[in-house]
Amino acid sequence: MSRKRFGRRSPERGGLTALIYSDFTVAAVVAGFCAYAYYLSTRIGTVPDSLAQGMQPASYPQGVILVILLLVIGMLVESRTRETHIPEPVPALSYATMAAMIVSLALATWIDFFVGMIFFVVLCVPLWGMRRYLATFAYALVLAAVLYLMFGTFLRVRFPEGVLVNLLP
Amino acid sequence: MTPFLEGLSVVGDPWNLCLILIGLLIGTGIGILPGIGATMTTALLLPFTMIMEPVPALALLLSIYCSNAFAGAISAILVNVPGSSSAMVTCLDGYPLAKKGEAGRALGIATVASTLAGIFSVIVFIIGAPLLARMAYEFGPPEYFALTVFGLSMVASISGEGSAKNLIAAAFGLLLATVGIDYVTGMERFTFGYLEMTGGLKVIPILIGLFAITELLRQTHMVDVVVERIAMKAMKLPSWSDYKRIWRATLAGSGIGTFIGILPAEGGTVASLVAYNEVRRWSKNKAEFGHGSIEGLAAAESANNSAVGGAMIPTLALGIPGSSVTAVILVGLTAQGVRPGPYLFNQQPEFIYAIFAIMMVSNIAWLGLGLLGAKFFALLTLVPNALLWPSVFFLAVIGSYSLDQSMLDVWVMLGFGILGYFMTRFGFSVVPLALGIILGDILETSLKRSMLIFEQDATMFLERPIALAFFAFALLGIFAPYFFGWLNRRRDKSLQS
Numbered sequence: 001m002s003r004k005r006f007g008r009r010s011p012e013r014g015g016l017t018a019l020i021y022s023d024f025t026v027a028a029v030v031a032g033f034c035a036y037a038y039y040l041s042t043r044i045g046t047v048p049d050s051l052a053q054g055m056q057p058a059s060y061p062q063g064v065i066l067v068i069l070l071l072v073i074g075m076l077v078e079s080r081t082r083e084t085h086i087p088e089p090v091p092a093l094s095y096a097t098m099a100a101m102i103v104s105l106a107l108a109t110w111i112d113f114f115v116g117m118i119f120f121v122v123l124c125v126p127l128w129g130m131r132r133y134l135a136t137f138a139y140a141l142v143l144a145a146v147l148y149l150m151f152g153t154f155l156r157v158r159f160p161e162g163v164l165v166n167l168l169p
Numbered sequence: 170m171t172p173f174l175e176g177l178s179v180v181g182d183p184w185n186l187c188l189i190l191i192g193l194l195i196g197t198g199i200g201i202l203p204g205i206g207a208t209m210t211t212a213l214l215l216p217f218t219m220i221m222e223p224v225p226a227l228a229l230l231l232s233i234y235c236s237n238a239f240a241g242a243i244s245a246i247l248v249n250v251p252g253s254s255s256a257m258v259t260c261l262d263g264y265p266l267a268k269k270g271e272a273g274r275a276l277g278i279a280t281v282a283s284t285l286a287g288i289f290s291v292i293v294f295i296i297g298a299p300l301l302a303r304m305a306y307e308f309g310p311p312e313y314f315a316l317t318v319f320g321l322s323m324v325a326s327i328s329g330e331g332s333a334k335n336l337i338a339a340a341f342g343l344l345l346a347t348v349g350i351d352y353v354t355g356m357e358r359f360t361f362g363y364l365e366m367t368g369g370l371k372v373i374p375i376l377i378g379l380f381a382i383t384e385l386l387r388q389t390h391m392v393d394v395v396v397e398r399i400a401m402k403a404m405k406l407p408s409w410s411d412y413k414r415i416w417r418a419t420l421a422g423s424g425i426g427t428f429i430g431i432l433p434a435e436g437g438t439v440a441s442l443v444a445y446n447e448v449r450r451w452s453k454n455k456a457e458f459g460h461g462s463i464e465g466l467a468a469a470e471s472a473n474n475s476a477v478g479g480a481m482i483p484t485l486a487l488g489i490p491g492s493s494v495t496a497v498i499l500v501g502l503t504a505q506g507v508r509p510g511p512y513l514f515n516q517q518p519e520f521i522y523a524i525f526a527i528m529m530v531s532n533i534a535w536l537g538l539g540l541l542g543a544k545f546f547a548l549l550t551l552v553p554n555a556l557l558w559p560s561v562f563f564l565a566v567i568g569s570y571s572l573d574q575s576m577l578d579v580w581v582m583l584g585f586g587i588l589g590y591f592m593t594r595f596g597f598s599v600v601p602l603a604l605g606i607i608l609g610d611i612l613e614t615s616l617k618r619s620m621l622i623f624e625q626d627a628t629m630f631l632e633r634p635i636a637l638a639f640f641a642f643a644l645l646g647i648f649a650p651y652f653f654g655w656l657n658r659r660r661d662k663s664l665q666s
Binding site: 090093105109 | 385563566587591658
């Protein structure tokens with residue numbers, strides 16, 4: 001089995017990365033999210049007091065948003081005594097795996113469930129370093145068959161209609 | 170006596186015994202494979218257990234939970250990579266022992282210490298859970314609200330970069346739990362007009378995403394890590410002199426592990442760290458720690474295994490999960506129509522006894538399985554990651570889909586998986602988020618009921634002593650990390666000067 005690094009990125013990063021991972025940026029993003037969530041909460045309908053039993057449907061989520069904002073302040077206070085931790089760069093393999101997941105789910109949703117899943121295995125196994133294409137394809141087929149037997153036959157799960165699924169009993 | 174016998178008869182049922190054995194094999198297998206922990210496995214298997222009755226479903230999940238805690242030690246000792254995060258401390262002394270050619274002895278000590286601690290914690294569970302449930306029987310909505318706040322506050326000290334970030338993640342989970350129809354007024358909240366959202370976000374696909382997909386993406390950072398695997402000739406049971414040296418460490422680890430397991434949200438990792446440090450502090454052979462100390466190994470292993478039984482106590486008696494795995498088990502129980510809490514002990518005592526029996530049998534059975542099969546299970550460390558992780562995705566997709574046969578659930582699972590991955594990069598842990606989503610409903614319901622009882626006067630909480638005590642513990646849980654951080658900084662400064 002051959003293992004090869006897939007697009008490992010250089011660990012050196014500039015000031016922009018430090019800025020992205022700084023707690024101030026995180027706080028700004030969380031505060032922005034809270035503002036949007038609060039705006040959405042104002043669009044939740046109100047009910048007469050007798051029905052609301054003292055608490056309107058938006059009150060609780062708004063309270064939680066307020067708590068999040070207070071915690072953001074706590075996070076900024078906490079960060080004063082701590083250096084910004086910059087994690088190692090996201091390897092290209094992570095993005096490739098995410099892309100493969102999205103494409104395979106799109107295939108599973110609109111073409112065929114098992115075609116999407118087999119596609120993911122066939123694509124990802126070599127990406128993760130195992131370059132035996134025929135064996136990988138055979139493995140993907142066996143895995144799909146085993147899981148189909150387990151879920152489709154024994155658990156009676158009905159998979160969405162598709163090119164392959166329509167051929168199955 | 171009848172419920173007791175009914176509960177015990179569960180393990181006499183061949184189907185349940187078979188499920189316990191399957192659970193032990195799965196739990197051991199995945200416990201050895203680094204990255205795949207009990208939380209991920211139980212989350213992946215939850216949809217599968219939905220077709221079972223509650224007791225067989227629990228037999229499978231609990232035996233996985235018990236054996237997983239043991240099995241993490243095998244890869245920790247032989248490969249120096251913990252199979253689960255709770256076996257992290259086991260590497261410190263287990264691997265040096267293996268390098269000295271004592272892999273069989275190290276695994277023997279780990280197995281025996283794990284089993285003894287597991288049995289100890291189940292005994293505490295058998296005694297403690299009904300006592301706690303009896304106390305909780307007196308709890309009203311205000312006490313439950315305070316207890317849930319306390320449970321959530323404990324996430325401040327779990328893994329991640331800082332306590333505030335953990336609490337933000339938990340609060341974000343609480344906010345997500347409000348999606349759907351408000352049960353009191355019937356008004357839609359954050360549904361964006363989608364009919365599928367009115368029932369709220371489905372917890373199981375979210376858990377699968379947070380625990381399975383997030384970990385899968387995190388593993389992309391480790392594909393080219395090369396590990397040195399030490400071969401083991403045969404498992405060796407501890408000698409009499411070994412027993413004499415490890416019994417104190419095992420007992421201390423069991424006690425510390427069970428206690429930390431009981432604390433909401435704290436699990437085996439914290440337990441093993443605390444136990445290891447305490448045993449080292451009191452040991453006569455301090456210098457050996459980190460270089461192959463059998464006391465250190467026994468302390469770490471007994472603590473992470475006893476946390477399993479401890480974590481089940483608040484989960485069943487109060488409905489507040491003691492760890493991330495019990496959070497998943499709690500979701501499974503709720504989905505099965507079983508509502509954990511004090512009333513469960515009165516209404517379905519046979520169910521509680523069945524859980525005791527399943528955990529006891531799992532612990533005892535693992536002793537045999539561990540001693541006889543460790544050498545063969547160790548071969549699993551040879552499974553290439555390139556084959557393993559794509560299969561996990563396949564299983565996660567099928568598991569999420571099979572719940573309601575909806576592709577929307579699968580997309581939700583993927584969305585939360587990717588979100589969880591980026592959260593961890595920014596120092597947020599996914600466990601508090603999951604706990605927030607799980608406990609959100611209890612928190613909101615108990616708050617609304619409390620306010621009704623108090624006629625909208627929140628100061629009335631101050632007149633409830635139990636609630637007040639939980640609020641005090643919650644404040645302690647939130648501010649303790651800051652206090653200890655401040656103490657450490659002061660100590661460092663004085664050492665520098």
